[in-house]
Ligand SMILES: CC(=O)N[C@H]1[C@@H](OP(=O)(O)OP(=O)(O)OC[C@H]2O[C@@H](n3ccc(=O)[nH]c3=O)[C@H](O)[C@@H]2O)O[C@H](CO)[C@@H](O)[C@@H]1O
């Protein structure tokens with residue numbers, strides 16, 4: 001399974017460059033199916049989820065090869081619309097293939113997607129949206145089939161601004177006949193990135209970044225070169241890593257507007273940050289205050305930063321309340337942080353965190369991707385050695401994590417087996 005072994009207590013210092021965004025590149029790679037030919041996607045992070053997406057595309061008949069930080073995907077030879085169950089189970093983002101496959105070929109066959117154990121994560125809103133465009137669904141033993149003779153634009157009201165449902169509907173609608181309007185759409189930066197990619201392919205999508213997205217269907221799309229946005233969650237994780245070790249780190253190649261909510265909370269807690277263009281300098285402080293955090297859809301505080309922030313608050317001065325409103329089971333890291341000496345009590349969907357003076361190293365388990373990141377952060381400041389088990393979760397979302405942290409002065413190594 002593999003583990004990280006961290007010797008805590010070292011200040012992080014220096015510069016770190018942020019990789020491409022996992023949550024932007026995955027729908028974009030799925031979206032390459034829409035264009036018949038070779039797309040060159042740039043700033044592709046080397047992550048487990050990206051490798052799975054590449055394997056899925058190859059299973060469908062596409063050719064995909066990596067060149068430095070590029071992934072070249074040729075979807076001309078695509079000859080299957082069925083994703084095998086063992087690949088579906090490997091990650092959540094396989095579900096993004098529904099929209100592109102039905103858009104280009106009028107059909108798909110998938111099974112329930114995998115992903116982090118942070119909640120039940122139904123796909124009813126994806127299905128509702130695709131149905132509105134004309135997709136007929138058939139559910140069998142462990143599979144879900146979708147077919148459409150023709151896709152027709154529709155007005156779709158999402159009950160919740162689901163990121164994945166918004167993306168799937170966008171990708172199905174670009175080749176539908178007529179106009180689609182998605183109301184209460186998700187506003188995350190990754191949606192804007194997908195809109196930009198689709199429009200370069202020749203689609204007509206407007207409004208991403210707001211809660212109404214309008215898509216005018218076109219007849220055909222063509223392949224392009226495209227570069228994905230930097231990862232705002234990796235950015236936030238390194239800001240916290242610097243702050244929590246009282247370090248002094250320049251975080252480079254970022255889009256600060258994408259993590260304003262995290263920056264605002266760090267500043268409220270007393271961390272000094274200098275934002276300058278696409279760089280953020282974190283100036284380490286000896287102490288910081290507890291603050292309350294509530295996760296919300298963008299532009300609110302991202303659920304994907306909640307765990308890492310909880311580690312930060314676990315050694316703040318005073319108490320904090322962390323409330324998780326997006327996923328119903330995303331506070332599991334609290335148990336592991338408690339093993340390291342944190343004082344955290346769970347009440348419903350909130351964690352009451354009372355700052356302690358120090359954490360101490362022990363063996364802890366990553367229960368999901370960001371919980372794993374939170375434990376790595378805890379390991380960086382803990383007294384003694386921390387062993388973070390099940391790091392395959394962390395490999396889903398952080399490129400070159402040990403190298404990046406080691407370059408900043410952390411003592412972290414990976415042990416396989
Ligand atoms: C690959 C990717 O981009 N993953 C991100 C995406 O996940 P994902 O797209 O799965 O997240 P959603 O925005 O869809 O989910 C948010 C909430 O809506 C619920 N829901 C969602 C769809 C649906 O059909 N029915 C339903 O009830 C979910 O269970 C969850 O409680 O956005 C999340 C919220 O910002 C992030 O944490 C994930 O990192």
Ligand SMILES: C=C(OP(=O)(O)O)C(=O)O
Nearest residue numbers: 092093115116304369370
């Ligand atoms: C929950 C996450 O990812 P996914 O939706 O791919 O499971 C995440 O990136 O924190």
